[in-house]
Amino acid sequence: MTAEPDPAEPTELWLVRHGATEWSSAGRHTSVTDLPLLPDGEETAVALGSRLAGVDFRLVLTSPRRRARHTAELAGFSDAEVTDDLVEWGYGDYEGLTTLQIRESVPGWTIWSHPSPNGETGADVAARLDRVVARVRATGGRALAFAHGHSLRVLAARWLGLPPEDGRLLRLDTATLSVLGYERETPVVLRWNA
Template sequence: MEQALLIRHGQTEWSATGRHTGRTDVPLAAAGERQAARLRPLLDRLLDGRQPALVLSSPMARARRTAELAGLPAPRVDDDLREMDYGAYEGLTTPQIAADVPGFTVWTHPLPDGETLEQVGARADAVLARLAAADGVAVAVAHGHLLRVLGARWIGLEPACGGSLMLGTAAVCVLGDEHGRPALRHWNLLAADD
């Protein structure tokens, strides 16, 4: 892999209100569709006129639609790019959960009937191996928490360290290396507004 671009899907009704969205296949909102379409010039600049050697996407419609609107070649669906499984907390906001579990965050507390951070980290490691095997630039379109874990794992940190890597909707990150050591070249790049 020459470098990898990570792209978070555009805004959904649930992401706009902070609802944990793992298994629920919520479509892009109109604002999310506009965000995804505005990614084209940014991706053109980052790709420097080259076609990606590999494009992967979460199976969720919001990720696949973001890839399409951003002008990427048809992605290969990769189940390991699905969002963290929030279990019983699916559809709830952090403040709603914290009313019953003081201090709750997905980075510090278990998710009843959901995934552990270690399980999400193992999926991220599997995706990183596929991206690293690409002969050229690789692209992955997925979800906020999963991509934050993926970024942390790329630079050798534990999955919970993804909590320190904020990531907006329709944001682009670039994984690369510096002198052979994995590095975050860019994080949370946003397209210019119209």
């Protein structure tokens, strides 16, 4: 556990999941496929901008994927720093498939409990996101990250000191805002999936 660097300016990590894409709307696992936002995904990204306006962020990060970067731009953060650490969980051979399609050959499959052939493990994803957590805590103040459903769920679990698979407990919809922070010295979820 890491104590807040400055109680007068709390350390918080604000998370934005990108707006809707064709595949996210259809429940298809999307990692490396670089899809654009749908028109309604663009509208919700613009609306997020009004919710983020006036908040002072010391650090603004984004995944390099077009859907995350465009969400950041539409929300008013075109200068967000691109980092590969925020890319979505690598689904490997399951890229583009739905959970139901995968379960036809692997009953009971979830990203949290089963491997993805030629994809990342939960430990792989956690290692990347631990670097984000460390950087935010070292910087102090408020940070903002634009990324993806599974990666942000793992990021929240790691913020809380939990194993990556506990991200399964945190549903996260597209174009939502979540905030991680502290209650005294304990890392907590301040707001989720709003």
